[in-house]
Amino acid sequence: MDLDRLARLNLTGGNISSIALNAAFQAADSKLPLTMELVMNAARTELRKLGRVINELEFPRRWKGRKVA
Numbered sequence: 001m002d003l004d005r006l007a008r009l010n011l012t013g014g015n016i017s018s019i020a021l022n023a024a025f026q027a028a029d030s031k032l033p034l035t036m037e038l039v040m041n042a043a044r045t046e047l048r049k050l051g052r053v054i055n056e057l058e059f060p061r062r063w064k065g066r067k068v069a
Helices: 003-007 013-030 036-049
Strands: none
Touching (some): 003 036
């Protein structure tokens, strides 16, 4: 898990909780392990819901399938 990258998103505890839950549901639905890619996709969705500008440089498309530790 790239905690430094996640910390740069500047979100509240409730938003972080929502991101974690949505990423976990996505992993369970796809029957895959929870990965950084799923977490960042959930973060992107949460930022859109908040109407925040998304810097796509902060959201690489591939995280090499690394599992969340």
